[in-house]
Amino acid sequence: MSSHPIRRRALLAAAAGAALTPWVGVPAFAANKKVYIDPGHGGTDSGAVGNGLQEKALTLNIALQVRDILLATYSGVDVRMSRTTDATVSLQQRTDDANAWGADIFISVHINSGGGTGFESYRYLTTDAATQSLHNAMHSNALAGMRSVAAVTDRGQKTANFHVLRETTMPAILTENLFIDTVADANLLKNAAFLTADARGHAKGIATFLGLPTKTTSYSTIVDNATAGRFTASANWGTSTYSTQRYGADYRYADPVLASDAAWFKVNIPEAGTYKVEVWHPGVAGYNTATPHVVVTSSGNQTITVDQSTGGGAWRSLGTFAMAAGDYNAVGVSRWTSAAGYVIADAVRVTRV
Ligand SMILES: [Zn+2]
Structure with a gap:
């Protein structure tokens, strides 16, 4: 795949004023924060497969739960998704859609494969303060969410030249949630409570970075x-x-x-x-x-x-x-x-x- 680091740096520089603003509490009159959630693969692209599981179904399951938890738990947030069904969506369509919407952050959810175990997450090769901060929040909270259910290996915070990280104009993070072709990991991915805990961790990472206030329950x-x-x-x-x-x-x-x-x-x-x-x-x-x-x-x-x-x-x-x-x-x-x-x-x- 081709690399466009210069384009991404220029876009991030243009947004630097907003990107470097501290994400403190959202006043009632402020515009909602825009969270773009990208369930990896879909439709004709199943993603990785193994142990009777398909990556595209797991990423959609987790991503839909992240959206639902965010909207149910926090105020001051709008969520848009690259897909909400088993649809075929190209990488270019995903980043174009997020950029056109003016998302504040972009979160891509994937399942790993190729032999290994545990959780890792990615930002682009070059970074800025906001992306680094988002990466820290997403990695630690997603990992803590998963670890509330089971022991999970921390494979660390990494960088990669992935399309969705390179072509997005806002802080973007991609998570790789366990290995579909490792039996122990696949067994966790078959556990509904584990997927919900993982989604809850993602939502908490997003809320922490954006400073989203918790909804008060009327009573x-x-x-x-x-x-x-x-x-x-x-x-x-x-x-x-x-x-x-x-x-x-x-x-x-x-x-x-x-x-x-x-x-x-x-x-x-x-x-x-x-x-x-x-x-x-x-x-x-x-x-x-x-x-x-x-x-x-x-x-x-x-x-x-x-x-x-x-x-x-x-x-x-x-x-x-x-x-x-x-x-x-x-x-x-x-x-x-x-x-x-x-x-x-x-x-x-x-x-x-
Ligand atoms: Zn994937």
């Missing part, structure tokens, strides 16, 4: 005093339907006392993060003016007092808090106050922010 839940299995209070807490400002069928009340004897709302926090905590109570003149509410945060309990004699029948914010993942008693209403009047436990709402 909001309401726990009422009547929610099965999610509310506990001692027998000192009575049940009332007195105020129509109640949430749900009824609410719980107790006399203030200089002991906690808290009523607890149990919340299944999906993952560690920042959550807004709100409470609902009927507001009745004579109810407690300084009811302690306890929020269990990842750095310890925080107490917020609420005047329950007024402002009832609506969600009232206790604030936003860092909370740990898990299903636990997260919000409590304590009886421990010197203010007079019933303390009320009715409902809480916890929302990821």
Whole structure:
């Protein structure tokens, strides 16, 4: 194959201003990063074959998973692929398509052959800071992904005069994911969990290089005093339907006392993060003016007092808090106050922010 190192150097120099910008967090208004993923071979070109496997099918399997993981896990990213089916696509079509799209990075996925074992990855013969940085991120993360499932030999970060590395105008890396003609490697390539771990490693390498922010999972839940299995209070807490400002069928009340004897709302926090905590109570003149509410945060309990004699029948914010993942008693209403009047436990709402 012919070599065009001068062309590639010129193209990279033209893009140097953008390529050397540090890839820190993506502000909300910024354009999405463009990731081009290239599953090697396809259609009439099966790539390497061995042990009942075809390279073109494995590269497509891994590449589609890289795309899906990127889009599901991170924000601020667009993905384009050279093929999403068993289609014949020339090398020139792949690099022309990526260049025309204006991809920020190009990742080509292949399976090795020729006798050997393990993982290796490639950049072009000459390099620049951005390509070197991408190569480091892709190699270490892909390898770590695979090693989460099985022992894999590290064959190192290499350079080669491959078409897709030479003719692309953005940082480009090609990964060779084990040897199709080595039985031990082929057995791993037949393991769905291994391919997913490999894809996850590729996605993490891409996200690390581009500084993609993780998507926050939206979450909001309401726990009422009547929610099965999610509310506990001692027998000192009575049940009332007195105020129509109640949430749900009824609410719980107790006399203030200089002991906690808290009523607890149990919340299944999906993952560690920042959550807004709100409470609902009927507001009745004579109810407690300084009811302690306890929020269990990842750095310890925080107490917020609420005047329950007024402002009832609506969600009232206790604030936003860092909370740990898990299903636990997260919000409590304590009886421990010197203010007079019933303390009320009715409902809480916890929302990821
Ligand atoms: Zn290949």
